[in-house]
Amino acid sequence: MLDNTWFEDWRRVRAETEAVAERMPEDRLDFRPHPDLMHLGELARHIVGACYFILSRGLGREIVTPEPIKNKIPMPGTRLRQELQATDQLVRTTMTDLSEEDLQTTNSSGKPKREVLRHLMEHEIHHRAQLKMYLKMMGL
Ligand code: NI
Numbered sequence: 001m002l003d004n005t006w007f008e009d010w011r012r013v014r015a016e017t018e019a020v021a022e023r024m025p026e027d028r029l030d031f032r033p034h035p036d037l038m039h040l041g042e043l044a045r046h047i048v049g050a051c052y053f054i055l056s057r058g059l060g061r062e063i064v065t066p067e068p069i070k071n072k073i074p075m076p077g078t079r080l081r082q083e084l085q086a087t088d089q090l091v092r093t094t095m096t097d098l099s100e101e102d103l104q105t106t107n108s109s110g111k112p113k114r115e116v117l118r119h120l121m122e123h124e125i126h127h128r129a130q131l132k133m134y135l136k137m138m139g140l
Pocket residue numbers: 046050123127
């Protein structure tokens with residue numbers, strides 16, 4: 001099992017994502033600052049969708065991604081906040097179940113599972129900053 005430090009770090013990272021999500025609007029999901037970037041609603045979906053993806057593919061767990069997320073349906077603020085709660089629970093449960101032996105193994109892509117844990121946090125921090133910038137650019 002992971003030590004408490006990981007869970008504390010995760011709590012801190014996720015709490016800040018929740019704070020940013022509080023400010024996300026229900027409309028303007030099609031906002032994007034550049035044609036090469038995701039729309040706001042896609043970005044929200046991507047943030048929580050990545051949790052399912054990283055836990056299932058990265059750690060080799062049998063985790064089913066909910067249909068609206070799998071089908072890449074743009075996500076408004078209310079739904080994002082619900083999904084942040086659901087995935088927080090999922091992440092905590094999955095990480096609690098990880099044994100020391102699991103952590104020392106690699107996944108199907110040959111990546112050490114310990115690195116996957118770091119990737120989960122880095123991915124969230126990266127896209128949270130992006131979301132924050134979108135909101136700023138929309139004047140929110
Ligand atoms: Ni990403």
